[in-house]
Amino acid sequence: MLVWLKGYRRSWLAGDLAAGAVVAMMMVPQGMAYALVAGLPPVAGIYASILPLLLYALFGTSSSQSVGPMAIISLMTASALAPLAAPGSSLYLTLAGQLALMSGAVLLACGLLRLGFLANFFSKPVMNGFTLGSSILIAWDQLGTLLGAELPHWHGPSAALGLGALALLVLARRHGAALLRRCGLAAGAADIGARLAPMLLVIGAIVVVWALDLDRIGVRVIGQVPAGLPHLNLAVSNAHWQQLLKPALLIGFMCFLLSMSGAQALAAKKGEKLLTNAELVGLGAANIGSFLSGAFPVTASLSRSAVNFSAGANSQLAGIVTALLLGAALVLPTGWLAPLPLPVLAATIIVAVLGMLETATLRTAWRYDRADALALLATAGGVLLLGVEAGVVAGLLLSLGTMIWRESRPHIAVLGRIAGTEHFRNVERYETETRSGVLLLRVDAGLFFGNVEAVNASVEEALALHPGTRDLVLVLSAVNAIDTSALFGLLDLNAELARRGLRLHLAEVKGPVMDRLKQSALPDKLSGKIFLSTANAWTALSYQDE
Amino acid sequence: MLVWLKGYRRSWLAGDLAAGAVVAMMMVPQGMAYALVAGLPPVAGIYASILPLLLYALFGTSSSQSVGPMAIISLMTASALAPLAAPGSSLYLTLAGQLALMSGAVLLACGLLRLGFLANFFSKPVMNGFTLGSSILIAWDQLGTLLGAELPHWHGPSAALGLGALALLVLARRHGAALLRRCGLAAGAADIGARLAPMLLVIGAIVVVWALDLDRIGVRVIGQVPAGLPHLNLAVSNAHWQQLLKPALLIGFMCFLLSMSGAQALAAKKGEKLLTNAELVGLGAANIGSFLSGAFPVTASLSRSAVNFSAGANSQLAGIVTALLLGAALVLPTGWLAPLPLPVLAATIIVAVLGMLETATLRTAWRYDRADALALLATAGGVLLLGVEAGVVAGLLLSLGTMIWRESRPHIAVLGRIAGTEHFRNVERYETETRSGVLLLRVDAGLFFGNVEAVNASVEEALALHPGTRDLVLVLSAVNAIDTSALFGLLDLNAELARRGLRLHLAEVKGPVMDRLKQSALPDKLSGKIFLSTANAWTALSYQDE
Structure with missing residues (x-):
């Protein structure tokens, strides 16, 4: 006053x-x-x-x-x-x-x-x-x-x-x-x-x-x-x-x-x-x-x-x-x-x-x-x-x-490794190498109720285009937040993929996002692992491959 | 049917x-x-x-x-x-x-x-x-x-x-x-x-x-x-x-x-x-x-x-x-x-x-x-x-x-260079080097009407903490979209900083975002430059420094 x-x-x-x-x-x-x-x-x-x-x-x-x-x-x-x-x-x-x-x-x-x-x-x-x-x-x-x-x-x-x-x-x-x-x-x-x-x-x-x-x-x-x-x-x-x-x-x-x-x-x-x-x-x-x-x-x-x-x-x-x-x-x-x-x-x-x-x-x-x-x-x-x-x-x-309309159509990129480096980029824009059985997807949007279905649908589309996939890695480097609806969406996706014999992994989860996820059932229920970096996921999953 | x-x-x-x-x-x-x-x-x-x-x-x-x-x-x-x-x-x-x-x-x-x-x-x-x-x-x-x-x-x-x-x-x-x-x-x-x-x-x-x-x-x-x-x-x-x-x-x-x-x-x-x-x-x-x-x-x-x-x-x-x-x-x-x-x-x-x-x-x-x-x-x-x-x-x-409440409080990090590399990270989480006069800010959210004011306010706060700044670089690697309201917000910010003798630069603008920005007055009016990568900005601005 x-x-x-x-x-x-x-x-x-x-x-x-x-x-x-x-x-x-x-x-x-x-x-x-x-x-x-x-x-x-x-x-x-x-x-x-x-x-x-x-x-x-x-x-x-x-x-x-x-x-x-x-x-x-x-x-x-x-x-x-x-x-x-x-x-x-x-x-x-x-x-x-x-x-x-x-x-x-x-x-x-x-x-x-x-x-x-x-x-x-x-x-x-x-x-x-x-x-x-x-x-x-x-x-x-x-x-x-x-x-x-x-x-x-x-x-x-x-x-x-x-x-x-x-x-x-x-x-x-x-x-x-x-x-x-x-x-x-x-x-x-x-x-x-x-x-x-x-x-x-x-x-x-x-x-x-x-x-x-x-x-x-x-x-x-x-x-x-x-x-x-x-x-x-x-x-x-x-x-x-x-x-x-x-x-x-x-x-x-x-x-x-x-x-x-x-x-x-x-x-x-x-x-x-x-x-x-x-x-x-x-x-x-x-x-x-x-x-x-x-x-x-x-x-x-x-x-x-x-x-x-x-x-x-x-x-x-x-x-x-x-x-x-x-x-x-x-x-x-x-x-x-x-x-x-x-x-x-x-x-x-x-x-x-x-x-x-x-x-x-x-x-x-x-x-x-x-x-x-x-x-x-x-x-x-x-x-x-x-x-x-x-x-x-x-x-x-x-x-x-x-x-919501904008956010409900998130951009999702399939990643490949730039040969000889630890860099992973969109396979459509760069010359990259991929590994059969492993699909790397980068989601370019925060996950929330407005795009849960769209993200799950895009994942299914990507899987349909890569039929031999056994390990799906979601690269979350551009995901600034995951709300409760999206948490349930990830749990559903994980259960559905497990039913079909696929493992779901996460990579590059940001600090604040990870802090929240630790309060949920996801880390326990996840069929795959949570990797610090995409490169770690790539190495770990190729090891299993051999 | x-x-x-x-x-x-x-x-x-x-x-x-x-x-x-x-x-x-x-x-x-x-x-x-x-x-x-x-x-x-x-x-x-x-x-x-x-x-x-x-x-x-x-x-x-x-x-x-x-x-x-x-x-x-x-x-x-x-x-x-x-x-x-x-x-x-x-x-x-x-x-x-x-x-x-x-x-x-x-x-x-x-x-x-x-x-x-x-x-x-x-x-x-x-x-x-x-x-x-x-x-x-x-x-x-x-x-x-x-x-x-x-x-x-x-x-x-x-x-x-x-x-x-x-x-x-x-x-x-x-x-x-x-x-x-x-x-x-x-x-x-x-x-x-x-x-x-x-x-x-x-x-x-x-x-x-x-x-x-x-x-x-x-x-x-x-x-x-x-x-x-x-x-x-x-x-x-x-x-x-x-x-x-x-x-x-x-x-x-x-x-x-x-x-x-x-x-x-x-x-x-x-x-x-x-x-x-x-x-x-x-x-x-x-x-x-x-x-x-x-x-x-x-x-x-x-x-x-x-x-x-x-x-x-x-x-x-x-x-x-x-x-x-x-x-x-x-x-x-x-x-x-x-x-x-x-x-x-x-x-x-x-x-x-x-x-x-x-x-x-x-x-x-x-x-x-x-x-x-x-x-x-x-x-x-x-x-x-x-x-x-x-x-x-x-x-x-x-x-x-x-x-909106979540999005209206975007996370903004001051970046520094990890010595001897081309990697730039949050100065609060990593051991990094910074350069006086140059402030690198990474915005971890899409820019839209809901956070325009918050982003501009955070930028002002960061500037107040770094009083000698002459070049401000916004690193947009996590920005998946910029709507019309946010475009006006950036134009306002640019004009305000120019009034105070500061240059505004952008770095790591994503492809789809850049495509849109090219349709606007921002590239012409920007007091600084648009750099492909943060490393480019770092090098270019240090050159001007000498």
Whole structure:
């Protein structure tokens, strides 16, 4: 807790203050927009950016992570609550907070149980596919708001505001930094300045709507934002714990993945070591804070953390500054926000999520490993066709599926001796000598449940091609582990070969693998011997031959 | 289709006829009992054992598999339908058939898409845990029927019949075969004879109930079994396709796993090669046949297939014989079955499922690999606490979880040269020489999304311990594959090391791995070189040193 405070240096202060202020200005439109994505009143997005940031600063470890509302997590929240309550109803508000509480509890529990390795369950292409599908889904959902009516209709003034905002934001993203640099700003400052375009646009849009009374002619605005800090919320619906369990698990999991994928990149840039389990605790505390504020699930967003980092954040103090500034904004009069037009918020959402898209991963995977590219596309398709929850499950199964599929077809080589040496190589690639009656097989994969059958089948195939075999030697130099399923597989193979009068030997068993095997019945039951090296096996078995 | 018929030998006929008859006699009580587990009328269990067997004989490949109702699949059926319809209602019957149709379609599609590798998703300990949990759940559910009343009450005469049957079945299972051998039967025949105990018991129980009019005093009986073959059923509920999708996927998956785990053992005994994808097609066809018969999902059960095998089945003709005999039994008068007491059927179920239990896997795993043992117990616990569907998902995640967890902590060794040789070994295990400025690291695991971060973290740790390093050589002799995520990981590592003025080299890249890497940007972007052998790297880098 507050580990960063002990090593705090005075020289960090300026950077932390600046970054905190920049992120606070970014957070106002972003928080309100993502609250709308989650189906909640805009002010909930600000509530989700005060206490959660303070709690993350207490428990988290990353100096640049910026916790708060995030588009994909808001989408998942809306998707989880849609079947349970009507958006805007008081039950909906309660359940959104409860979901943050439960996701937070899941994250906290995973952190305390040291389950950080769960972050390794998604492959990079699948994560990319998930982001791709979710971004398109979010952008599509905002089109109606952008144009001011249910598709395929549109409302002229709203559409003009929305599309105008969209155009300005795209221009700002593409050319904003260059423009500011030409105006004399340093490169870093220019990049950050361009990131504040949404906030400037929001202020501009408020002025336009207010001046032209556009809300009178049908432009939807966010309306009165209640002033004051959030009240302490402890409301839960006891009837819904079970129904919220699965979404809470999935949201907790994705909060963690989304946060880690950004944090790792930033930590590497700073040479920081990220404590995965501490990070889980920090995110868990932040989500529980969001529940207490009556808000909804939060996580660190890559884009916001990157701004925080570039703006000079040196410690979690930057987050505390952001939280204090946002708190102050709520304590001051909030009436000026009321004319903020929804089409402009929709435009900020669309530009933000489409900014998450990149095709480099897909292109690389397509050339490098087609299966990974297909997993990426299938995950994106799953999100679009089956929804975001099914998309997480599909992504999980596709990540693991591609791996199991790969691992379930291990490479197995028949070895021969390079004449006159103690080297043994693949007979298909080298000029080697073999000995009739002795078959040397090298298995190039760890043995585990996913390839037990494939290995046994390959062994049978090899035996069928070498009919006179009496001694089979499995060379385990590339076998880094043997799990319980594979142990049973070896015992079965040994028994089956013994039944047919063949002996099974092992050679070059690695130290850690051998340590485990000694705890099993295999060494006793093995019909043959365990040799230190292939050369030993070769000599010993030729001796028996004579 | 009918591949086995082409090679049929006359000498097989006797065995096939005998096995077919034995399995038919086993199937009568088993089919009716498992129909009850699934919440269906007993006759549905016989229906599920006619057309499905004929279709499996057409499309399946295993000569000993015995398809039909199976306890765990019946439990999954009941659990899937419980929230959708009342057992005994006409909707329930429709949905049970629809579930068989959908599971069958899933199996068929997986077979045609050659997705047989999906059988590799469950580890043996997790499968064992799943069977353990399901067996206990099934036995527990039958306790009320066994004792003739809702627990904790019991109905005297029913309980007497049920517990008596239980005692007789346990005795028959423990000592039946020995007794028959002492009566002069050969060992094989005695084993099979003992397996017919349930059928004999059923006949005895019918006589007792009929003679003593026990149904008048409250013993529940199965009642009138409709005579005649099943009518063609095509009924589906269009409102339920979506709700049945998840259960159908899970049931299809478990049908396949349960069937394969038995089939593989028997195929090995016969030296047969099991065609996984053909097996999927056979099981799919059988389930669609069960739908057409108005029954419920079916699979091959290990215990029944083992009896089929021991009784001499040489081909799928044995299954056809079983189907014909059961069809004949339905065409003949069926009134004699009516007094069959439910407590006795419950006893056959309890003995059958408890017979599936074995503790050898748990004991072996506990000694050999604690994580596998815990996964076994957690899966069993998941089934018992959360239900059988959640149990499948838990099993899947635990199988894959234990693997990812293991793989996410790869072993990485610092290598040194054994003086005067070209051999490089772990500096901690051998007397070696190292060269300042050059760090050789051997990674003992395939590189994939699950260990990208761990590998990069280990590299950083090793670098921190060897502060003067200018050249880092990754020795990839034990790396059998590098997936897209790991490719990005290597690119990141390369960029990060270059930023710090370190060069990254690779050595001993395996052929198939190198073929892939050539399709990527890595060879161009690599700050160092790719060496054929560690010795080459050692020589080249020492040359630069001078």
